[in-house]
Amino acid sequence: MGAPKQKWTPEEEAALKAGVLKHGPGKWRTILKDPQFSGVLCLRSNVDLKDKWRNISVMANGWGSRERARLALKRTQPAHKRGESSTALSTISQSDEETVDPSPLAASGGPSPTDGPKRAIMRLDNLIIEAIHRLKEHGGSNKTTIAAYIEDQYWAPPNFKRILSAKLRHLATTGKLIKMKRKYRIAATSKLSERKKNPSVSLREGRQKISRRIDCDDASEKSQIDLELTKMRRMTPEEAAAAAAQAVAEAEAAMAEAEIAAQEAEAAEADAEAAQAFADAALKMLKERNTPQMNVQMIHA
DNA sequence: CTAGGGGTAAAT
DNA sequence: ATTTACCCCTAG
Numbered sequence: 241m242g243a244p245k246q247k248w249t250p251e252e253e254a255a256l257k258a259g260v261l262k263h264g265p266g267k268w269r270t271i272l273k274d275p276q277f278s279g280v281l282c283l284r285s286n287v288d289l290k291d292k293w294r295n296i297s298v299m300a301n302g303w304g305s306r307e308r309a310r311l312a313l314k315r316t317q318p319a320h321k322r323g324e325s326s327t328a329l330s331t332i333s334q335s336d337e338e339t340v341d342p343s344p345l346a347a348s349g350g351p352s353p354t355d356g357p358k359r360a361i362m363r364l365d366n367l368i369i370e371a372i373h374r375l376k377e378h379g380g381s382n383k384t385t386i387a388a389y390i391e392d393q394y395w396a397p398p399n400f401k402r403i404l405s406a407k408l409r410h411l412a413t414t415g416k417l418i419k420m421k422r423k424y425r426i427a428a429t430s431k432l433s434e435r436k437k438n439p440s441v442s443l444r445e446g447r448q449k450i451s452r453r454i455d456c457d458d459a460s461e462k463s464q465i466d467l468e469l470t471k472m473r474r475m476t477p478e479e480a481a482a483a484a485a486q487a488v489a490e491a492e493a494a495m496a497e498a499e500i501a502a503q504e505a506e507a508a509e510a511d512a513e514a515a516q517a518f519a520d521a522a523l524k525m526l527k528e529r530n531t532p533q534m535n536v537q538m539i540h541a
Numbered sequence: 542c543t544a545g546g547g548g549t550a551a552a553t
Numbered sequence: 554a555t556t557t558a559c560c561c562c563t564a565g
Contacts, residue, residue, distance in 0.1 A: 245550070245559060269542065288560080290543065295558065414552095 246283065248292055250369075255280040256289055257296070265293070368407065368417075372426055380418070380425030383408060 259271030259281075268286035271277055281289065371389040375381045381389075387404050408424060411417040418425045 247558080266543070286542070290545095291559070291561095294545090 251280050252284065253292070253296070256292060259289075260293060268293075368404075368411065368424075369426060372417075372424060377423075380420060380423035382423050386424065 255277040256271070259274060259277045262276075263270045263274070268289040271289060272281055272284070272286050284292075367390055368386060371386045372381050375385060375389060377385070383405065386408070387401055390404070408417065408419075412419040412424065416427055418427050
């Protein structure tokens with residue numbers, strides 16, 4: 241039967257991250273029930289959230305997880321067994337048994353110069369999308385402009401242009417971007433509009449057991465929390481505080497705007513919600529970096 | 542309900 | 554052929 245597969249949209253991912261930042265890791269049901277995110281995540285179950293978070297964590301971590309290593313290695317190299325059962329005591333060092341299993345958020349603990357070019361590439365896709373979005377150029381933006389924007393707004397690794405070229409080409413071939421005469425435009429098809437426009441929800445109707453779909457009133461779709469959070473992750477505390485303050489201001493402005501313009505409240509409300517979510521999350525993160533909620537992860541600063 | 546293990550279709 | 558990303562299942 242047809243469970244074609246539901247890819248996670250950046251919006252859903254952003255909502256998940258924001259939710260984790262707000263309620264803490266684990267509280268999947270809470271996040272799902274939160275009206276702030278239920279709109280975006282109404283198609284996902286709590287288990288889905290958990291699974292996706294696991295994937296994201298493993299990705300961001302870079303490969304610290306042992307289970308992944310074991311799983312990856314068991315197929316690739318079944319030939320050699322790592323027998324430490326024999327009298328080998330000296331080889332322990334600090335390889336296995338890591339003291340931390342940091343969530344992706346753990347990276348926010350250390351804006352220090354120590355974790356510089358370690359893993360420079362995170363979500364270049366979103367960065368590109370955002371760049372094109374913000375540039376608002378008719379017919380799209382060319383590579384140089386996009387590169388300039390990103391290099392200006394963030395920091396760029398030395399080989400950034402090459403990476404960007406590859407990524408742009410890839411995004412174009414996969415249909416996420418449309419390349420026209422040296423300019424890149426965001427594809428209208430696929431992405432959110434794909435699932436948004438046609439209620440093909442019935443495809444996966446037969447199997448909602450208990451905790452499927454609490455509230456399916458999707459209103460907000462336009463959130464760039466992910467990007468903001470990613471950006472913030474590299475900031476110094478002072479910069480983060482400033483960003484948080486600005487986020488609060490933006491949230492208030494967006495809310496006020498939403499109140500006035502009741503006609504097209506949908507878009508404005510979505511913006512307001514997104515901004516509010518980010519503001520909440522940002523403040524929470526700043527004030528409670530070492531709370532029992534977020535717990536052990538952030539050891540070194 | 543959540544954490545973890547495992548399977549598999551899709552992507553590279 | 555291998556890796557990735559979703560999804561489901563089961564134990565705690």
